[in-house]
Amino acid sequence: MDPNDVEMRRRTVLRSVPMGAAALALGAVTHEGVAAAAGRPSPEDLREALGHKVLFPGDKRYDEERAAFNTLVQHHPKAIVLAESSQDVETAVRIVAALGWPIAVQATGHGIGLPADGALLINMRKLNGVSVDPRAGTARVQGGAKWGDVVAAAAPLGLAPPAGTTSHVGATGYMSGGGVSFIGRAYGYAADRVRAVELVTPDGRRRHLSPHDEPGLFWAVRGGKSNFGAITSFDIDLLPKSHVYAGELTFPVESAAEVFTAYVAWTATVSDEMTSLVSFTRYPDTPEVPPQQRGKLVLGIKVVHIGARADADRELRPLRAQRPITDSVAEVPIARMDTVFQGPTEPGAIVSSSGLIRRLDARGTEALLRAVGPDAELSPGSVEIRQLGGRFAHRPATPNAIGHRDALFALFFANPAPTPDRVEPLEREQRALLARVGPLLTGGRLPNFLGTEDTTPAAVSSGYEPADWERLLRIKRSVDPRNLFRINHNIR
Ligand SMILES: Cc1cc2nc3c(=O)[nH]c(=O)nc-3n(C[C@H](O)[C@H](O)[C@H](O)COP(=O)(O)OP(=O)(O)OC[C@H]3O[C@@H](n4cnc5c(N)ncnc54)[C@H](O)[C@@H]3O)c2cc1C
Structure with missing residues (x-):
């Protein structure tokens, strides 16, 4: 959208806004000043400044817009702002900061931490523009765009973004939690190749972050998710690839143990051009x-x-020698990568947890097999082991808050909970x-794979290296001293 149009629409909205809301929206005076000059700020200021983009409980589209992909958590926010521009986000944050409400940011609800109860929920889904600069090989991605x-x-344009196993995930939530992509061993984490945010x-200010502008905050938002505010756009490198060679080899339960052992050995031999994961899927x-x-x-x-x-x-020869029952590996256009991973497309309740494994020797492989392999009695769902290493192991030239780079595998459990009474037993089973498998785990995790159970300070801090965590805390204290952005995996 033309920035002039945005500005024009904002002025139109503001013409009919009372003094207090308009001043907050424009950032013309301090919050305290507005409260004093125009009476106490009120939730109605949101409606007056943002019109139809604000929904309160009881409004027609309130239930639709508070919904999340992972239905495990249900948000009951005091208000929802359906942002259509960066200015809408600024306006909403200014008004709500004056009200002192906590703030949640959601694009799709795939990575929910806490319910946005009693909070403002900024729903970013309409702020989903993407522009590509083919010469530079970069994309500018707005804060609510999906991969x-x-x-x-x-x-x-023959360019591939560092998307993950489903294109339904929000690009910003994913990038700001690292981003383990299907080209990751060659590319690094998505957060590693971000040029600007x-x-x-x-405080309701829109800031431009890059290696040269506010480098500390630029470091923190690439890993710290919504803890420092709402990301309205970011610029990222793309890979000059229109196709990749990709697919799945499946094996019967009878050979699962042997094949898993062969897979682990194989990962030590492959080039960084190869990215892979192995999963044990139990179908109901x-x-x-x-x-x-x-x-x-x-x-x-x-x-x-x-x-x-x-x-x-x-x-692939050593894997194919294990006699797969299906082998779909073929040239796949980047636009069709969802067919390889077949991630969930419909909302549902998913219980998940994760860990990182530094390396798997023969004893470790056996122990993991005993825990998750064919003889383990586990509920329907999947146990996924992603190979890391390659470029994942290197801190980028402009470092970010993503650490734990010595881990060679990421372990992820996901179980759909068909009915609410299954949630607790599944959480217990995953714990x-x-x-x-505790002895195999590093104790660290990746921010993107923190689940709904991982919201305690100890669990969130495991998403970062100890020194990075201390630095994140310092930056959080200076940027968000009241911890308004706390409806997330909170750095506090
Ligand atoms: C089926 C599935 C497959 C997945 N595959 C992968 C994968 O391959 N690789 C990988 O790395 N991860 C993967 N994930 C994890 C996923 O990247 C995270 O859950 C991510 O946070 C989802 O972002 P979202 O915007 O879609 O979700 P949301 O629930 O909308 O957002 C999650 C969090 O991200 C932050 N956030 C979102 N948008 C913004 C914004 N504009 N500004 C600031 N903060 C924001 C907020 O803290 C928010 O609480 C997968 C998750 C699922 C459910």
Whole structure:
């Protein structure tokens, strides 16, 4: 959208706004000054400044706009702002900061931490523009865009973004928690290749962050999620790739143990052009599941190779020697990567937890197999082990808050909870499983894989290296001393 149009619309809205709300929206005076000059700020200031973009409980679209992809957590915010521009975000933050309400930011609700009860929920989903600069090989991504929006803009130009296993995930939430992409061993974390960020901080100021502008805050937002404010856009490098060689090899339960052992050994031999993950998927015994998978365990290895097909085939030879029952590895256009990973597309309640593994020797591989392999009695769901290393292991030239780079594998458990009464038992099962594999884990985690159970300070701090955590706390104290942005995996 033309910035002049945005400014014009904002002025139109503000013409009909009472003194207090207009002053807050424009940032013309301090919050205390407004409170004194125009009486106490009121929630109605939001409606007056932002009109139809504000929803209160009882408004027609309130329930629709508070919904999240992960239905495990239900938000009951005091108000929702459906932001359409960076200015809307600034206006909302200024008014709500004066009210002292906590603030939550949501694009899709895939990575929910806490319910936004009694808070302002800034729903970013309409702020989803993407522009690609094909010459520079970069994209500017607005704060509510999904990876699918970025793929749609970049793929026709022969460029690939560092998306993850589903294009339905929000690009900003993912990037600001690291971002383990399907090209990650060649590219690094998504956060590693960000050139600039536009952030609305809790004082309602829109700031431009880059290696040269506010470098401390630039470091912190690439890892610290919404703890420092709402990201309204970021600029990121794309990879000059229109196709990759990708797909899945699946194996029957009978050979799962042998194949898993072979997979772990294989990861030590492959080039950084190869990114892969292995998963044990237990399908429920229900009629919606195709008969060949119903009630069964399947071991799947998903691979993405960004180099020449001959090199990929050579690297895949040891896995293919394990006699997969299916092998879908083929040239895949970037726009069709969702077909490789087949992530969930419909909202539902997903219980998840995670850990990091530094390395897996023969004993570790056996222990992991005992815990999650064919003989383990686990509920329907998936246990995913992603290979890290490669560029994931290198801190980027302009460092960020993503650490734990010595881990070679990321472990992730996800169980759908078909009914609310299954949530607690599944959480218990995952806790027991984590305890069982505890000796293999580093104790660290990746911010993106923190679940709804991981909201305590101890759990959130495990997403960072200890020295980085201390630095994040210092920056948080100076940027958000009242911890307004606390409806998240909170740095406090
Ligand atoms: C099915 C599935 C597949 C996934 N695959 C991968 C994967 O391959 N690789 C990977 O790294 N992660 C993956 N994730 C994790 C995912 O990256 C995180 O959950 C991420 O936070 C989701 O962001 P979102 O915007 O979609 O979710 P939301 O729930 O909308 O946001 C989650 C959090 O991100 C922050 N956030 C979102 N938008 C903004 C913004 N504009 N400004 C500031 N903060 C913001 C907020 O703290 C918010 O609480 C996956 C998750 C799911 C459910």
